[in-house]
Amino acid sequence: MFLRLVADSFTRRPRRKLLTGAALALGMAVATAALSVSLDVGDRLAREFRSLGANLVVTPAADSLPLEIGGVDYRPANSGAYLPVADLPKIKAIYWHNNIIAFAPTLETVITVGNPASVAKTSSYIPTHTVQFLGTWVQHAIRTADGSEFVTGIAKTNPWWKVTGRWFDGDERECVVGRKLADELGVTVGSYLMLFTSSKGSEISSNGLTVVGVVDTGGSEDNEIIGPIFIAQQLSGKPGEYRKLYVSALSKPEDSFAKRDPKSMSADEFERWSCSPYVSSIAYSIAQALPGTEVRVIRRVADGEGNILRHVGALLWLVTFAALLAAALAVGASSAASVMERRSEIALMKALGAGRWSVGLLLAAEQLLLAVAGGGIGYALGIILARVVGERIFGVAPAPSMLVLAIIVALAAGVTLLGSAIPLRRAARFQPAPILRGE
């Protein structure tokens, strides 16, 4: 009898049930979308912040003090230490390899170049500018331990660098020239540049490079020539070596625990610290993988990023909470309305001898059925909505999660029951007779 009543209520007035179910599904779709997007948003924003550039810098531990002014190192050519490029694939083998977004080794050397027009006119070369040549990777493929390829380079660590033309090919004798230097030298895409090491008279005429792009960096690199690292190695006589490595790593905002010195931690604390993707623990594991290096956190980038991420993350959870609240209100109100309009039906049941509990149970069963169905449909709709929102805003759709489904169905059931409980309690106080008379 109970089941028949429930089934009857659905088949007798399908349109009305459909309307309530639709309201429920829509509300839950919004809740699903809000939850899915915000579960994903921390990662997405952290990734967005990597456009700030590298947050870790690796230098040789035995290096002498760099005499860097305005981005140019004034140390004599042979002072200081270097590191082997061959070690670099090890970075993608550390515990946090998935958090390493990009890295690029650099080797800088001071050279002289001249206006290419003078080369064309006379065969003798007149060096006019002493500039820095920055050798690095741009689209360098590394084979990782699991056999896949990882492409990295300066274009990824410094995404704000804008190239007119194209980036150089790492195996070709090509280069890009900083915007200001290009204007001064009068070179454009397609020009040919001759590079000379500054040590007296020792011309390396083979170092003619084709300019394939002009780069805008907004930094001291606007006065430099950027090219493949092997050319910088030839120019400085340091085959297979680099001097500085910039690493861009996804990290979790640091709290006071993260900033403690790992040496002062107990074994348990150290375990917890090294298993959290703090920028300092990533630095620690890189230092372990690359012997003879000093890995430093670029505090200005890492701290600023951490602060903003924390604040924005809190803001977005708040927004999610607001959306959930609105969804709960809407669903609660519509289920309250659906119970209210059945007052005469309830009165009839009571007149026929149904107790408060059996009426309540019947309606609760109906509402629960509706909540599970509506919540399920709402979840499916919400996943689509989350895809649309995620793709519009971040360009990536959040992955559907079972956790969200569980939360949504529970929320739907809870809110509909709560919403119908209030009018039910009021209905319980009514005498059946006046309602049936239509008063």
Next chain:
Amino acid sequence: MGAAVGNNRGMFWRILRRQIFANRGRLFVVLLALAAGAAITAALLNLQVDARRRLTTEFRAFGANVVITPRETPGAERFLEDAKIQDALATQNRANVSAAEFIYGVATVGALVTENLANAPLRVATHTRAVAVGVSHPAAGAAQILPSAVRETEQKWGASNSPQCALGNRLAAVLQLHESDQVTVEVESRHYFCAPMTLPANGGPEDMQIFMKLNAAQTLFGEPGHISAAQLSVAGGLAEIQGTVANLQQRLPDSDVRPIRQFGEAQGKVYGKISGLLTATVVLVLVLTALCVMAAMTNVAMERRNDVGLMKAIGGATRRVVRLFLTEAALLGLVGGLVGAALGILLSMELGKAVFGVAARPRLIVYPIAVGLTILVAIASSYPLRRLAGVRPAAVFRGEA
């Protein structure tokens, strides 16, 4: 005729009042839904406007976004004239633009240790070549141009007149510097003695440098009145920064004024994402509010069939009946919106404090927008009431569905 119109109008409002207060429970539900919707909308819109300002402030923590350097042409001056820079900066709005001045040079830095405490002859224990940096006193607003540790030391110097300097942690490590040691900085046999302090690791070139007051460094390098670079922190987004750059470049034709793009672009991107999320949420919340009101209005439509039947039976035109219901919806929207949006703006101020540590500034423009949106939502969600226009009085009075 005039009296009749007056009567009609009086009647219109009387019916409206009766309708609104007929079922207080439902009135409460509808008002609650509208007010909650308005509150959330107003709070999010206000946060959205405020987030731009907050993010601008937060991004300024990354440091300078504009730098002025000497123009790098062969034979050009290696330094900038301090006075010229100051003149150009004086034309800018000091509330939005703050600046710090630097002079750089390579110096020999040595640690002086006391042999024994009784008759303290000093001895240079270790020395190395390092970059010495002179820093000017930035005004309070310019503090973020300098790394936090340098900034704090810089503020301490402001109080004392004794020669002081601060060493990056790597430089201090190379010199094996101790607490009580003195430091000597030498450039072309000019010496500067100072009481050092060591800065915490910063990851930037600061770790390898020694900092001192600008005028001390100018004397040391023999370049009085000269600076190597000025760094500016300009409030605002890319457009404001570019405006300031263009303006300063015009005033300083001999120098190079350029924006530091690294952080400006990320700021724009991140704001775009946050703004997009907030807008999406506002739209969804408004849809949900409409849903909530619509549910209540469907009920109203059921209950009012008899009333509408009666109105029509005694000669009420369909247009007037519809106008009655629309006015009711708009009034509910207005009241819900006025109360809700006010609460929402108050709420957003508190939330701003919770999220960013500074109360969000209330934007008056948000209030009318939120109220307007709520009224629109209320009118749109009274859609179920339209069915009442089709009520046939006879059918209702016969008790047919």
